[in-house]
Every structure is written in structure tokens, then in C-alpha cells.
Amino acid sequence: MYKEKIEKILPSVQKPARYIGGEHGSVVKDKNKVSVRFAFCFPDTYDVGMSHLGMKILYGLKNAVEDYWCERVFQPEPDYEQKMREEGILLYGLESLEPIKDFDFIGFTLQYELSYTNVLNMLDLAGVPLHARDRKDLSPIVVGGGPCVCNPEPLADFFDLFILGEGEKVNLELMELYKAMKQKGAGKEEFLLSAAKIEGVYVPGFYDFEYNSDGTVRSCIPNRNGVPKSVKKRVIEDYDKVYYPDNFVVPFTKIVHDRAVVEVLRGCIRGCRFCQAGFIYRPFREKSIDTIKRNTEDLCKSTGYEEVSLSSLSTSDHTQINELLSELVDYTKEEQISLSLPSLRVDNFSEDVLEKISTVRKSGLTFAPEAGTQRLRDVINKNVSEEEIMRSCKIAFEGGYTSVKLYFMLGLPTETMEDIEGMADTAHKIIDLFYSIPKEKRGKGSVSVSISCATFVPKPFTPFEFEPQATRQEIIDKQEHLISCLKTRKIKASWHDYNVSLLEAALARGDRRLGAVIEEAWRRGCKMDSWDEYFKPDVWWRTFDDLDIDPEFYACRKRDYSEVFAWDHLDYMVSKSFFIRENKLAYQAKTTPNCKEKCSGCGIKKECGGVYCGGK
Amino acid sequence: MEENRFDRRITFSKYDRAVFISHLDLMRTMQRAFKRADLPIWYTQGFNPHAYIMFPLALSLGISSDVEIMDASLTEDITCDDVTKRLNSALPTGLKIIKTALPVNKHTAIKKAEYEIILSAAQRDFNEFISREKIEIKKKTKKSSEKLIDIKPDIELLGINTKDEEISICVRLPAGCGLNINPSVLLEAFSEFTGKVYTAKISRTRILDNNGEEYR
Ligand code: SF4
Numbered sequence: 142m143y144k145e146k147i148e149k150i151l152p153s154v155q156k157p158a159r160y161i162g163g164e165h166g167s168v169v170k171d172k173n174k175v176s177v178r179f180a181f182c183f184p185d186t187y188d189v190g191m192s193h194l195g196m197k198i199l200y201g202l203k204n205a206v207e208d209y210w211c212e213r214v215f216q217p218e219p220d221y222e223q224k225m226r227e228e229g230i231l232l233y234g235l236e237s238l239e240p241i242k243d244f245d246f247i248g249f250t251l252q253y254e255l256s257y258t259n260v261l262n263m264l265d266l267a268g269v270p271l272h273a274r275d276r277k278d279l280s281p282i283v284v285g286g287g288p289c290v291c292n293p294e295p296l297a298d299f300f301d302l303f304i305l306g307e308g309e310k311v312n313l314e315l316m317e318l319y320k321a322m323k324q325k326g327a328g329k330e331e332f333l334l335s336a337a338k339i340e341g342v343y344v345p346g347f348y349d350f351e352y353n354s355d356g357t358v359r360s361c362i363p364n365r366n367g368v369p370k371s372v373k374k375r376v377i378e379d380y381d382k383v384y385y386p387d388n389f390v391v392p393f394t395k396i397v398h399d400r401a402v403v404e405v406l407r408g409c410i411r412g413c414r415f416c417q418a419g420f421i422y423r424p425f426r427e428k429s430i431d432t433i434k435r436n437t438e439d440l441c442k443s444t445g446y447e448e449v450s451l452s453s454l455s456t457s458d459h460t461q462i463n464e465l466l467s468e469l470v471d472y473t474k475e476e477q478i479s480l481s482l483p484s485l486r487v488d489n490f491s492e493d494v495l496e497k498i499s500t501v502r503k504s505g506l507t508f509a510p511e512a513g514t515q516r517l518r519d520v521i522n523k524n525v526s527e528e529e530i531m532r533s534c535k536i537a538f539e540g541g542y543t544s545v546k547l548y549f550m551l552g553l554p555t556e557t558m559e560d561i562e563g564m565a566d567t568a569h570k571i572i573d574l575f576y577s578i579p580k581e582k583r584g585k586g587s588v589s590v591s592i593s594c595a596t597f598v599p600k601p602f603t604p605f606e607f608e609p610q611a612t613r614q615e616i617i618d619k620q621e622h623l624i625s626c627l628k629t630r631k632i633k634a635s636w637h638d639y640n641v642s643l644l645e646a647a648l649a650r651g652d653r654r655l656g657a658v659i660e661e662a663w664r665r666g667c668k669m670d671s672w673d674e675y676f677k678p679d680v681w682w683r684t685f686d687d688l689d690i691d692p693e694f695y696a697c698r699k700r701d702y703s704e705v706f707a708w709d710h711l712d713y714m715v716s717k718s719f720f721i722r723e724n725k726l727a728y729q730a731k732t733t734p735n736c737k738e739k740c741s742g743c744g745i746k747k748e749c750g751g752v753y754c755g756g757k
Numbered sequence: 758m759e760e761n762r763f764d765r766r767i768t769f770s771k772y773d774r775a776v777f778i779s780h781l782d783l784m785r786t787m788q789r790a791f792k793r794a795d796l797p798i799w800y801t802q803g804f805n806p807h808a809y810i811m812f813p814l815a816l817s818l819g820i821s822s823d824v825e826i827m828d829a830s831l832t833e834d835i836t837c838d839d840v841t842k843r844l845n846s847a848l849p850t851g852l853k854i855i856k857t858a859l860p861v862n863k864h865t866a867i868k869k870a871e872y873e874i875i876l877s878a879a880q881r882d883f884n885e886f887i888s889r890e891k892i893e894i895k896k897k898t899k900k901s902s903e904k905l906i907d908i909k910p911d912i913e914l915l916g917i918n919t920k921d922e923e924i925s926i927c928v929r930l931p932a933g934c935g936l937n938i939n940p941s942v943l944l945e946a947f948s949e950f951t952g953k954v955y956t957a958k959i960s961r962t963r964i965l966d967n968n969g970e971e972y973r
Binding site for chain 1: 773774775777778779782783785786788789790791792793818819847848849850851956
């Protein structure tokens with residue numbers, strides 16, 4: 142029995158409770174009484190994956206259907222993986238403790254590019270052939286979803302199909318179709334042909350790419366009849382009524398975000414030009430206060446968590462944010478549960494609400510100006526002004542906060558050294574502001590500002606999808622300049638490894654030819670690339686080199702408006718002409734109003750349920 | 758005793774998948790179970806208040822038990838039966854409340870624990886090992902060096918049987934805040950003696966007080 146084999150080796154690994162399931166809220170069914178089994182794989186460790194909201198939603202959604210059984214699967218830590226391989230234990234689902242190679246679906250959520258090698262590693266550990274073409278039977282069908290699916294081409298060889306957009310409806314439709322097909326004994330090709338007709342389903346094997354002599358994409362054309370030329374993402378139109386779990390799996394071990402999470406809105410009104418999430422999740426929809434309150438109460442009751450957090454791209458954009466928070470604070474206070482708000486924009490709150498929140502939880506204060514000067518913030522359409530930051534900091538300092546974290550990006554389009562100096566200026570002004578407040582009115586002790594710099598990574602489906610990523614030398618020069626501008630030790634600066642950003646950029650806008658690179662890098666030992674201690678940039682760059690593929694061709698090349706992109710056959714509803722328009726405005730440092738102020742006609746249809754969509 | 762504080766001593770079992778829950782994680786798991794069960798936990802007073810749930814005798818990872826003790830204080834006088842019932846409806850598989858009672862003894866009264874060990878070993882080997890004059894184990898001293906101590910006088914072998922390919926051993930070992938010997942230490946010494954690796958299933962079967970009676 143598998144379970145006994147697993148139990149035998151668990152005492153010798155770190156934190157074994159992560160590998161045995163059995164948590165409160167995990168769903169165990171009788172496998173003889175279900176018709177479709179789904180392995181929901183998160184291509185990272187348990188601690189990371191268990192914190193992910195999308196997985197909780199889809200896990201609950203599928204298991205709510207009596208006939209379906211969805212289990213959780215994660216990338217084991219290296220110590221356990223090694224033991225599994227030694228003992229011949231194949232990757233298994235945490236609920237049944239049975240190998241996932243015998244399941245009907247193996248689904249991966251693709252949240253970041255640096256998890257791609259883990260996908261291959263997990264398929265291999267599961268004993269499943271890596272390439273879709275080598276998996277001839279109906280099961281397992283390997284599917285992918287999540288934000289990276291907006292350009293899934295680097296992984297196209299390994300997946301049978303991708304789910305574009307929001308999964309709540311399309312997952313169930315897909316499983317229903319599968320069940321019917323399995324019952325009548327259909328083969329894989331027949332199933333995939335029908336699946337490709339479901340809105341939001343993309344079957345990469347049904348499309349062929351051709352390339353120009355300069356290496357760019359010439360075309361992507363269907364190779365089967367009846368397959369759409371362009372695949373449209375799915376959107377939940379009646380978002381307030383969409384399924385939301387009333388229970389979570391509550392882990393035994395500590396995980397990254399160990400708390401109840403309630404989703405309050407989807408999409409973003411702001412349209413920051415670098416932000417992929419801001420475009421691919423459009424349009425902006427929100428849940429009613431009643432729904433949010435009900436979700437909060439249900440989850441807190443059923444999980445026993447002592448902390449609940451609200452999740453969204455920008456919680457303060459909820460149209461009734463003050464009332465919402467006021468009601469939630471009343472509930473959580475009564476129940477002695479703490480309420481946390483990760484995407485906090487202090488400036489939007491009334492004094493009253495701010496006071497209420499501050500009595501509940503006081504954490505660090507973060508701002509993401511992203512760029513150091515107003516000019517560059519206009520270029521990227523990041524609507525944060527220095528005055529706003531100062532105003533918020535003042536309120537916060539007077540409320541007892543003493544540390545501020547600032548997020549910036551290096552290597553943005555049109556950036557100059559002046560913009561770098563602007564970052565340091567802002568930090569210095571915050572320090573001065575703190576000391577301008579009388580001692581008895583501000584928080585105790587000293588103030589600290591930390592500047593965290595990421596390298597800008599141009600992403601598909603953004604106005605900057607045409608832009609080159611800054612080269613290594615440019616970034617180093619800018620980092621050095623920033624350091625030379627810092628005049629006090631109360632300000633600390635840190636940055637991400639450029640290797641990570643370059644790889645992320647190459648994979649994000651890559652095409653099918655990168656599949657071979659990913660596979661070879663994995664064969665040479667790359668996995669867990671998002672973990673500093675496991676990331677092997679030298680192996681990656683040598684692999685690129687050996688396969689005669691240049692990562693900078695994908696990452697650092699300026700692309701024409703007329704270039705055909707590897708993701709042009711995927712339709713995320715925001716039009717390419719809108720992105721071109723926005724790109725031009727960026728170069729004029731002209732901002733675009735947010736959806737609430739004025740609809741800019743990005744291409745989203747009114748029928749999608751967006752709060753502000755004008756329906757042009 | 759403080760006002761509005763109602764102490765309960767809860768006996769529970771830990772088996773199946775739950776044997777892999779560590780001591781620290783068990784604390785969190787129980788705290789959440791109390792919350793789900795709507796049992797109001799009493800918080801310690803003072804600078805850093807925390808929920809009063811405690812386990813007087815830790816159980817090592819991988820060992821199952823039917824006699825685990827958890828002390829918890831509530832802010833309401835909820836009957837013992839009710840505590841048992843409500844907690845049981847809120848616990849994950851592998852954790853089960855057997856009974857709830859009012860505490861009788863202090864934690865320091867715990868002196869011994871008994872274990873059943875099912876071992877993939879030959880009875881002859883084990884007999885040879887256990888009948889040696891000395892059974893020495895390495896113990897880390899405070900100065901981070903190691904010293905050898907003889908645990909032979911502390912081991913009470915209660916029984917040994919062979920079934921199929923395995924032997925089943927019943928043993929009583931010192932436990933509690935004085936000397937505490939983990940059965941895995943005994944098995945390590947056995948392994949070292951024979952030079953073989955064994956698989957073992959261990960369960961704790963009794964916790965005893967200074968009078969040799971069931972700890973209450
Ligand atoms: S259609 Fe208008 S309101 Fe809707 S997402 Fe696009 S720009 Fe915003």
C-alpha cells in the first residue's frame with residue numbers, strides 16, 4: 142500500500158505533516174463513487190502553494206460536486222523528493238495518498254515563470270511522460286491555468302490544454318465533458334477536439350507556429366478544422382454570485398499566509414502600464430458587502446483561524462470600502478479575530494475607519510510608487526503622487542507607525558538617472574517628515590525607510606509588451622547610482638537578482654522554441670528556481686547557449702507595433718490597438734484616467750459585468 | 758484559582774495521519790479546533806497573553822497514542838462531556854478526544870510512560886541486547902559535548918512477543934520533567950548494537966504518576 146510506504150519514510154524528513162494530508166477541511170471521498178479525479182498541482186512547495194487563494198477556490202468548487210474528487214499536490218522539498226525517488230514513491234495526491242498518474246486530470250496553476258521547471262519535475266516525479274505527444278491515452282489530461290497562461294507557449298509541448306481566464310465555470314464544463322467522453326470510450330484526440338470548443342480552452346497541439354528568418358513569429362495557425370483561430374479568455378460576469386469556499390484546508394504546519402482570505406473584488410481600475418494583472422483580470426467587478434460579510438463569517442467559523450485578510454489587487458477601490466471595513470471590523474473585533482488588509486491605500490480611508498483598523502492591527506506601511514519622479518510615474522501611469530505618500534505617511538506616523546517600505550522598479554522605459562535620484566529624494570523626505578512631527582505626537586523611537594527595487598520585466602498583454610528589458614550593465618549602473626544618493630543609514634536599499642528578472646522576462650515573452658531550453662535546464666538540475674538557494678543561473682545561461690537560443694532576443698529586444706507575438710492568437714479581451722495607444726501615451730508621459738474616472742475603451746465588452754465598462 | 762477560569766484535563770488519541778503533527782503544530786491545531794468548536798479559551802494574564810492550552814508530556818513525531826493529555830482552561834463552565842463532544846466535531850482525522858475531566862495531579866507528578874513497540878527484528882537479537890549489563894546512549898551535555906549514560910536501570914521490560922516477522926515489545930520508561938527517555942533512543946541503541954536498521958511502529962499506552970497509577 143502506498144500509504145504505508147509513505148509513512149515509513151516520513152519520520153526522516155523535515156516537517157512531514159506537509160506530506161500526509163489529513164488537515165481539517167481536506168476532502169476525502171470514496172474513489173469508487175467518483176467519476177472524475179483531478180490532481181490540482183501547485184508547482185512550488187506546500188508552504189507557498191497552500192497560501193494560494195486560487196487553489197482554495199478551485200479545490201472547493203470541484204469537491205462541491207459529488208461526482209468529482211480534487212486533491213492537492215505540491216513540489217516536495219528536496220530532502221523528501223530524494224527519499225521518494227530512492228524508495229520509488231510516485232508523486233501522490235495528499236487526500237487519497239495515491240499516485241496522480243492514475244488520475245483523470247493533472248492540473249497545474251502557473252503563477253510565475255520561475256516555477257516552470259517544477260512543472261516538469263513534478264510530471265517526472267509522478268511517472269507521467271513530459272511531452273503531451275507521448276501521452277496517448279485519454280488520461281491523464283495535463284492542463285494549465287493561472288496568469289502565465291496568457292503566454293503559455295514555452296510550456297506548450299508539455300500540456301494537453303490550457304484554461305484562459307477565470308476557472309470557476311470552465312473547469313466544471315471541462316470535467317463534465319470529460320466524464321461524458323470517458324463513459325462513451327472516446328480517445329484523447331476526440332476529447333481535445335470537443336474541449337477546444339469550450340470558451341476559454343486552448344489546445345496548443347492544434348496550432349502550428351511558423352517563424353521569420355529574423356527569429357520573430359510569422360504566424361500561428363490552427364491545424365485542425367473547427368478549432369477557433371483565436372481563443373478567448375473566460376470571465377465570470379455575475380461575480381457577486383460566483384462560487385466561494387465556505388471552508389479552507391487548515392494546515393498543521395506554518396505556511397506563508399496562514400489565515401482566512403476573502404476575495405472582495407476582481408480586476409483593477411488603474412491600468413498601470415507595466416502591470417500584467419491590471420489588464421488580464423479586467424474588467425473591475427466587486428462583491429457586495431453582504432456577500433463579503435457572509436464569506437468572512439463562514440470561513441472564520443469553519444476554519445477557526447484568528448486572522449482574516451481581504452484579497453484583491455486594490456482593496457481600497459471597492460466602491461463601498463468605508464462601510465465594508467466598518468462592518469467587518471465590528472464583526473472581527475467581536476470575535477477576537479484580526480483583520481489584515483494587504484493592499485492598503487491609507488489615503489482613501491476616513492479618519493474614523495483608520496482609527497478602527499489601527500486598533501485591530503498595526504503592521505508596517507508600504508507604498509509602491511514604482512518610479513522615482515512624477516514624470517516617470519506618468520509614463521507608467523502609476524497614479525501615486527509624492528504629496529499623497531507624504532500625506533499618508535503623516536497620518537501613519539501620527540498613528541504610531543515608524544517604518545515605511547517603498548517599492549520601486551529599475552529599468553522602466555524612458556528612465557534616466559534623474560528618476561533614480563528621485564527615489565532617494567522621496568525616502569529622504571519621508572525621514573524629514575517624521576522628525577517634523579512633534580515627539581509626543583509621533584511613534585516612539587527612530588524611523589526607517591527601506592527601498593526595495595525590482596528590475597522591470599516587460600510582460601505580454603500590457604502597453605509595455607513592446608519594450609526591451611534593461612541590460613545587466615544598465616541595471617548595475619542604476620543600483621550604484623542609487624546607493625551613492627543615500628545620505629543616511631535610516632534608509633536601506635535592496636534589489637532582486639538580475640538573473641531572475643532576465644529569465645523571467647525571456648520566459649514571459651518566449652515562444653515554443655523555449656520548451657527545449659526549459660526541459661534541458663531541468664535535466665541539468667534546475668528546479669525550485671524561485672528559491673535563491675536553489676536557483677542556478679549559470680546552468681540556465683549555459684543551456685540557452687548550448688541550444689543556440691539567446692535569452693536577450695526575447696527579453697531585451699525592442700519590438701515593433703507590427704510584430705506578431707507568440708500570444709497574439711490568445712484573446713484577453715483588451716485589444717492590441719489599445720496597448721499601442723497606451724504605449725504611445727507613455728512616451729508622451731501622458732496618463733490615462735482610471736476606469737472609474739472615465740472608460741478608455743480598452744476593448745472589454747459591457748456584458749462581462751464590469752462596474753465601469755461603458756460598452757463601446 | 759482565578760475567577761472565570763475553568764480547568765479541564767482532556768485525554769485524547771493521536772493516530773493515523775495525525776502522528777506526523779509536531780508538538781508545536783499540535784498546539785496551533787488544537788487552538789483552532791477550540792475556536793471551531795466555539796469553546797472559549799481562557800487567556801493567560803500579563804504582558805503577553807496567550808491561550809492556555811498545554812501538553813504536559815510531549816509525544817515524539819511518528820508515535821501514536823491513546824493516552825495523550827492536554828490541559829486547557831475555559832472562560833465558561835462547560836461540562837466535561839460537552840467539551841469532549843464539541844471538540845470531537847471540530848478535530849481533523851487522527852485526533853480524537855477520549856474523555857474530559859477535572860485535573861487531579863500536578864504536571865510534575867508524571868513519572869513514567871509505557872510503550873508498545875512493533876519491531877521488524879528477531880526476538881533473540883532483542884533479548885541479547887536487553888540483557889546486557891549496561892545499555893549506554895550518547896547524551897548531549899550543556900557544554901555541547903557528548904557523554905555516555907547508562908539507561909539500563911531505567912528500562913522496565915514488561916513483555917515481549919513474536920508475531921509473524923515482527924516482535925512486539927512492551928516497555929516502561931521514565932517520563933516527565935525529571936528524566937525522560939524516548940523509546941526511539943532505545944531503538945537507536947539496539948540498532949547500533951546489532952548494526953541493522955529496523956522499522957518500528959511505536960505507540961504510547963499509559964502515562965503513570967509517582968504512585969505507579971494512571972496519571973489523572
Ligand atoms: S472597458 Fe473601459 S471601464 Fe471597462 S475595463 Fe476597459 S477601460 Fe476600464
